[in-house]
Amino acid sequence: MSSFYAAETPERVKKAQGLHLITSLTPNGRKVHILLEELKDAYDLGWTTSLIDLDKNEQKKDWFLRLNPDGRIPILVDNNICPPHVVMESSAELLYLVNLADENNLFWFSDPIDQSEAFQWLIFWHASGQPNQAQYNFFRNNADQSPHAVDRFKREVLRVYGVLEIRLSGRYGGATREYLAGQGKGKYSIADINAWAWIRNIRHIGFSENELAQLPHLQQWVDRIAARPAVERGLGEWYDEDVHPELLLETA
Ligand SMILES: N[C@@H](CCC(=O)N[C@@H](CS)C(=O)NCC(=O)O)C(=O)O
Numbered sequence: 001m002s003s004f005y006a007a008e009t010p011e012r013v014k015k016a017q018g019l020h021l022i023t024s025l026t027p028n029g030r031k032v033h034i035l036l037e038e039l040k041d042a043y044d045l046g047w048t049t050s051l052i053d054l055d056k057n058e059q060k061k062d063w064f065l066r067l068n069p070d071g072r073i074p075i076l077v078d079n080n081i082c083p084p085h086v087v088m089e090s091s092a093e094l095l096y097l098v099n100l101a102d103e104n105n106l107f108w109f110s111d112p113i114d115q116s117e118a119f120q121w122l123i124f125w126h127a128s129g130q131p132n133q134a135q136y137n138f139f140r141n142n143a144d145q146s147p148h149a150v151d152r153f154k155r156e157v158l159r160v161y162g163v164l165e166i167r168l169s170g171r172y173g174g175a176t177r178e179y180l181a182g183q184g185k186g187k188y189s190i191a192d193i194n195a196w197a198w199i200r201n202i203r204h205i206g207f208s209e210n211e212l213a214q215l216p217h218l219q220q221w222v223d224r225i226a227a228r229p230a231v232e233r234g235l236g237e238w239y240d241e242d243v244h245p246e247l248l249l250e251t252a
Contacts (some may be wrong), residue, residue, distance in 0.1 A: 004083050009063040010249045012050050016079055019047035022067075022249070023074040024054050025239050027130070028090040031197035032074045034234030035094050035190060039101050041230050051239065051247045058249055091126040094190040107189050109182065118181035121191040124163070125198075132156040133198050133205075140206060154206065161202070161215055164195065168217035176217065178224060188225070196225045200235075 005014050013020065021036065023029040039045035052058050052073050060071045068075045068088040076093045078085040078100070087096045098108040109115045136153035139146050170176045179186030180195070202222055203212065212219065225231055237243040 004066065006063040006066055008061070008251050009066075010050070010251060012247075012249060013063075013067075013077070016048055016050075016077065018079055019045075020050065020077040020079060021047055021074060022050045022052060022064075022077070023239060024052050024241075025235075026054070026073070027133075027198045028072075029074045029239065030235055031090050031193050032076065032093050032097075033239050034193050034197060034231050035097050035107065037230035037234045038107060038193075038228075039097060042106050043101055043103075045101050049239065049247055050249050051241045051244065052249055053241055056250070058251065061251060063251065089126075091122055091190075091194055094122070094194055098190055107193070109187070109189065114182050114187075118189050118191040121167070121180040122194050125160075125191075125195040128163075129157075129160045129195060130198055132160060136205070157205075158207070158211060161199065161218055164199075164221075165215045165218045168221055178221070188228075192221070192225060193231075196222065196231075200226060 013022065019036075021032060023032065036045065036047055052064075054073070058064060059068075059073055065071055067077065067086050070088055072088070074090055074093060076087040076096065078087070078096075087093045098105075102108050109118055132153055136150070136157045139149040139153055143150050164180070166172060167180060168177050175185065177184075177186045179188050179192050181187070181189055181191040199218065200222055202215065202219060241248045
């Protein structure tokens, strides 16, 4: 316990019981919020949440780096284990949660081939989607300084979205799919949640009408998942430091 928490670790984190999520309203945070909300609806799963103001760099302080040397959110602390187990990397957190709490495989798969598919799409997004989209978002906000970077990352994001479009459309064989992994039309799973938290704003990230027209199945997938109540809750006010300042972690 002594090396796990530092003197300056917030009491809210030290005293947390059960699952404790440290997060912020960002795409990687939102994917974990959404799964937790789904598990709450399905199994009545409980957890507590703390919020980080990324602009204040609390995530770069020593107490946080002890928990995640990468200095980024989200992190999930499982206090049901002694010493507590910390999970960094949002996709690993999704996998940890389905292993821990999804006993009926509502958001994961029992069949090894289905599991293999889900791993593929989970890793494809984690490795090829989110880093490029993160860079695209960054350079879009600094477009005057780096037009080449905007162009480069936009093209790469469009390419990755195009891969997902191929998968969902069944263009090169197979049926049109509703979800990324699973047999037939597929089954809603963490492979979808993982990518959706980033792609949900597809119509508002600077793609032209013509570019969007190349992605009809991906847009339908975005709308299909947006309609779930747990997804709506995972995006929203419970994770907003302006609405819940009492959840904010701030050290001197
Ligand atoms: N690969 C990590 C990336 C985590 C990440 O980039 N988190 C962002 C928010 S979405 C963050 O903490 N940014 C603040 C920082 O880098 O200091 C994951 O999937 O969890």
